Amino acid sequence: MKALLPGTxxxxxxxxxxxxxxxQLGRMFVHAAQAMGxxxxxxxxxxxxxxxxxxxxxxxxxxxxxQGLQQLSACCAxxxxxFENVPAPALRTLAAQCPVAPGADAVAIAQDRAAEKTHFxxxxxxxxxxxxxxxxxxxxxxxxxxxxxxLKTARMGYDGKxxxxxKSRSELVAAWDQLKxxxxxxxxxxxxxxxxxxxxxxxxxxxxxxFPVQLNLHCEGILAVTRVxxxxxxxxxxxxxxxxxxxxxxxxxYVGVLCVEFFILEGGQLVVNEMAPRPHNSGHxxxxxxxxxxxxxxxRTLAGLPLTQPRQHSSAIMLNLLGDxxxxxxxxxxxxVLALPGTHLHLYGKLSARPGRKMGHLNITGATPEAVRxxxxxxxxxxxxxxx
Ligand code: ATP
Ligand code: MG
Numbered sequence: 001m002k003a004l005l006p007g008t009x010x011x012x013x014x015x016x017x018x019x020x021x022x023x024q025l026g027r028m029f030v031h032a033a034q035a036m037g038x039x040x041x042x043x044x045x046x047x048x049x050x051x052x053x054x055x056x057x058x059x060x061x062x063x064x065x066x067q068g069l070q071q072l073s074a075c076c077a078x079x080x081x082x083f084e085n086v087p088a089p090a091l092r093t094l095a096a097q098c099p100v101a102p103g104a105d106a107v108a109i110a111q112d113r114a115a116e117k118t119h120f121x122x123x124x125x126x127x128x129x130x131x132x133x134x135x136x137x138x139x140x141x142x143x144x145x146x147x148x149x150x151l152k153t154a155r156m157g158y159d160g161k162x163x164x165x166x167k168s169r170s171e172l173v174a175a176w177d178q179l180k181x182x183x184x185x186x187x188x189x190x191x192x193x194x195x196x197x198x199x200x201x202x203x204x205x206x207x208x209x210x211f212p213v214q215l216n217l218h219c220e221g222i223l224a225v226t227r228v229x230x231x232x233x234x235x236x237x238x239x240x241x242x243x244x245x246x247x248x249x250x251x252x253x254y255v256g257v258l259c260v261e262f263f264i265l266e267g268g269q270l271v272v273n274e275m276a277p278r279p280h281n282s283g284h285x286x287x288x289x290x291x292x293x294x295x296x297x298x299x300r301t302l303a304g305l306p307l308t309q310p311r312q313h314s315s316a317i318m319l320n321l322l323g324d325x326x327x328x329x330x331x332x333x334x335x336x337v338l339a340l341p342g343t344h345l346h347l348y349g350k351l352s353a354r355p356g357r358k359m360g361h362l363n364i365t366g367a368t369p370e371a372v373r374x375x376x377x378x379x380x381x382x383x384x385x386x387x388x
Contacts, residue, residue, distance in 0.1 A: 290310045
């Protein structure tokens, strides 16, 4: 693909980059694209979507709406996605009209836990012991060594939704009923020491760069804290995780930003969990702690611009800001939080705070791991974030 140089004028306005989905990831993509002089277009059915609110164009239709897709491809020089459950057929429709990255095939694999695991194994990366359950026969054939386990819907899960923990066969059967017998994957419950993730960006020419390994803490299935600094993840495991992520992206012939999440087991082994074909919540620290953010790299891969290895210049901790933190009819004590050195507040412009809803994140940067930890501890105490 020929590069779409920033500043190119198309039909009387700066060339437009489009994004399927109007959530916070789309909003940060839009900000990054606009910083480089591109116009932006968002397709999302919600008039108050975080990305739609800040974009030049907002197409208010469903993801599969033929007219909406037609409108998007007509105004865009290239289109990306911010949300992994954008139907792959919608991306195929768009791809017939304009460049789309990541491609529908890669997104379709990432949307299906069973296909995703098959791909990981093909790339030589260990996965959790598991069984695909799509039929009563497959359910009957499940062996006891997968219990206790977690039954996960094969498709459409996020933030721990569509998952049920089961200890016995009877619980497993009841859980599958509760999930309406849709195709599922049963995963053995593994003893986790920690969780980490790696984000890579890969261009259409095969050039690939990566961010450092992120150490992630989840609470109730939702990411709560990400730490990225020297020593957060042991160097040998970090090297393994980066190599595995690169192999996974290479194997998909992936174009765009890809995040791969891993488990670090009690025994120190690395096991891949899942991938997201887009920027990821665990990469939000890159906005303030790296010389290029994951969203800038998303813009570069989409526009066919060169990629250079990003450099982390500060130790970083990201605290996710969930709706739980919002007092009724007011806002958290941002004035006190922002009085701490190295705090960077990102709010997504959502109008109502609900428990578990991602409202924003707080990035904390510092010269040393000790400094950033001390500030994060203070910020978490001010906000009432217990996870830290
Ligand atoms: P998200 O979209 O936020 O990444 P998700 O809904 O796709 O979440 P998973 O990543 O599969 O869900 O699981 C959520 C969390 O549950 C994991 O981060 C981990 O803490 C825990 N978990 C998932 N699978 C296992 C497992 N096999 N063994 C132990 N813990 C697990
Ligand atoms: Mg996950």
